Amino acid sequence: MKVFVTGATGFVGSFIVAELISGGHEVAGLSRSEGGAEALIRAGAKVVRGDVNDLDGLREAAGAADAVIHTAFDHSAADQKLHSENDRKVIAALGAALAGTDRPLIVTSGTGLVRSAAGGPVGETDPHATSAVVPRAASEEAAEALIAAGANVIVMRLPQAHDTRRQGRIRWHIQVAKEQGRVAYVGEGRNRVPAVHVTDAARLYRLALERGEAGARYHAVAEEGVALREIAEAIGAGLDLPVESITAEQAPEYFGWLAELAQLDLPASGASTRQRLDWVPGGPDLLTDLRAAEFDVA
DSSP, X not given: OEEEEETTTSHHHHHHHHHHHHTTOEEEEEESSHHHHHHHHHHTOEEEESOTTOHHHHHHHHHTSSEEEEOOOOOOSTTHHHHHHHHHHHHHHHHXXXXXXXXOEEEEEEGGGBOOSSSSSBOTTSOBOOTTTSGGGHHHHHHHHHHHTTOOEEEEEEOEEEOSSOOTTHHHHHHHHHHXXXXXXXXXXXXXXXXXXXXXXXXXXXXXXXXXXXXXXXXXXXXXXXXXXXXXXXXXXXXXXXXXXXXXXXXXXXHGGGTTGGGOOOOBOOHHHHHHHTOOOOSOOHHHHHHHOOOOOO
């Protein structure tokens, strides 16, 4: 297939591009920079020059493709509501370009948006929070609007994607630890985050593209939950910093804007996804990658 990928030069997106090309697909990746364009060319992809907020350009590129994978998102901490509402517009534009066809659009979301009805790890059929509660849920709401209109849309929910260079939201924990001169977790540190090696996530996107069902939600979860205390200990070893427990009352002073997130227990399951798409994760786990990471201790 001819696949248009947004976020093609990003962490997860760049691995998706490589996975698709190795699987025999033709890829056109969006890039707003010369460096990004050169990286795509080296990977064997075609380049679509432009910005993710150029909706006319997105519609044109999507209209020329057999399928679209949307991974681009501004993950900076500032103004997540604005970034999320912008993503809603992007997804609507991509969907409009594919309207009236069976060409698939894969929309990226996150397991952290999902709420378990049973109280255990969240599953693929569990609903997400509304965007009024969690702004990032605007992406899934946009996908649902397209699904309701009959479009072939698939939602891919990501946990913490990682390798030895990047670890999703854990990079913020590392940054805070450097600033504070110590590594902290709240209480007993038993609250968890799910995780997946980036190569396993990329392979799942390809499987969803090739075998996925319209309207499906898939969880790219290899590990249901890694305890924050274990993560803190791995960071402490990498940075050669002391590790300690702090109280919930102390969390805002240490974590800043990350305080609430650092206390949530967010386990997620990918069991149904593995069965439906015959996906078998094989990459290193999160703690292995953290222990092998080259921390900048300067």
